[in-house]
Amino acid sequence: MAEFRKPEPKGDRKANRRGAARLAAVQALYQMDVGGTGINEVLAEFESFWIGSEVEGEQYLPAEGAFFRDVVSGVLRDQKQLDPLIDDVLSRGWPLARVEAILRAVMRAGAYELQHRKDIPGRVIVSEYVDVAHAFVERDETGMVNAVLDQIGRQYRPDEFAR
Numbered sequence: 001m002a003e004f005r006k007p008e009p010k011g012d013r014k015a016n017r018r019g020a021a022r023l024a025a026v027q028a029l030y031q032m033d034v035g036g037t038g039i040n041e042v043l044a045e046f047e048s049f050w051i052g053s054e055v056e057g058e059q060y061l062p063a064e065g066a067f068f069r070d071v072v073s074g075v076l077r078d079q080k081q082l083d084p085l086i087d088d089v090l091s092r093g094w095p096l097a098r099v100e101a102i103l104r105a106v107m108r109a110g111a112y113e114l115q116h117r118k119d120i121p122g123r124v125i126v127s128e129y130v131d132v133a134h135a136f137v138e139r140d141e142t143g144m145v146n147a148v149l150d151q152i153g154r155q156y157r158p159d160e161f162a163r
Contacts, residue, residue, distance in 0.1 A: 023135065028072050029072060039073060074116055082115075085155075086152070089151045102136045107149065115156050
């Protein structure tokens with residue numbers, strides 16, 4: 001499993017708690033994808049041992065628990081719709097199955113939020129998940145996350161992304 005990293009502070013406390021929840025959600029989705037861990041087990045593990053806890057001398061930020069659970073369970077529930085959506089946006093010949101597992105988790109979570117979390121501005125969602133991707137991958141790959149989520153945002157929020 002990729003190392004769980006705390007996000008850098010970016011402003012107000014609520015944003016920090018949401019950012020921590022997004023980072024934890026991506027880690028949980030990665031663990032479910034790669035390790036075959038079930039949702040109940042992964043939610044319990046992250047809420048008990050990672051979020052807001054000290055792990056190996058590092059203090060991890062507290063996360064908005066309800067938001068974390070919403071993203072993880074929403075991605076799991078809607079994955080059969082999310083994966084083809086992401087596949088359609090990816091370049092020809094590069095299906096989601098060929099994308100690194102951590103990037104799949106980032107794109108699935110971002111796509112879920114773009115579809116279902118209308119209370120959050122779309123560009124904020126894209127920016128936040130690009131930041132999450134930066135914790136795990138190189139700049140070129142974060143560009144792919146940005147491009148994919150931007151296109152999904154334009155599909156689901158055309159008025160918002162046209163501005």
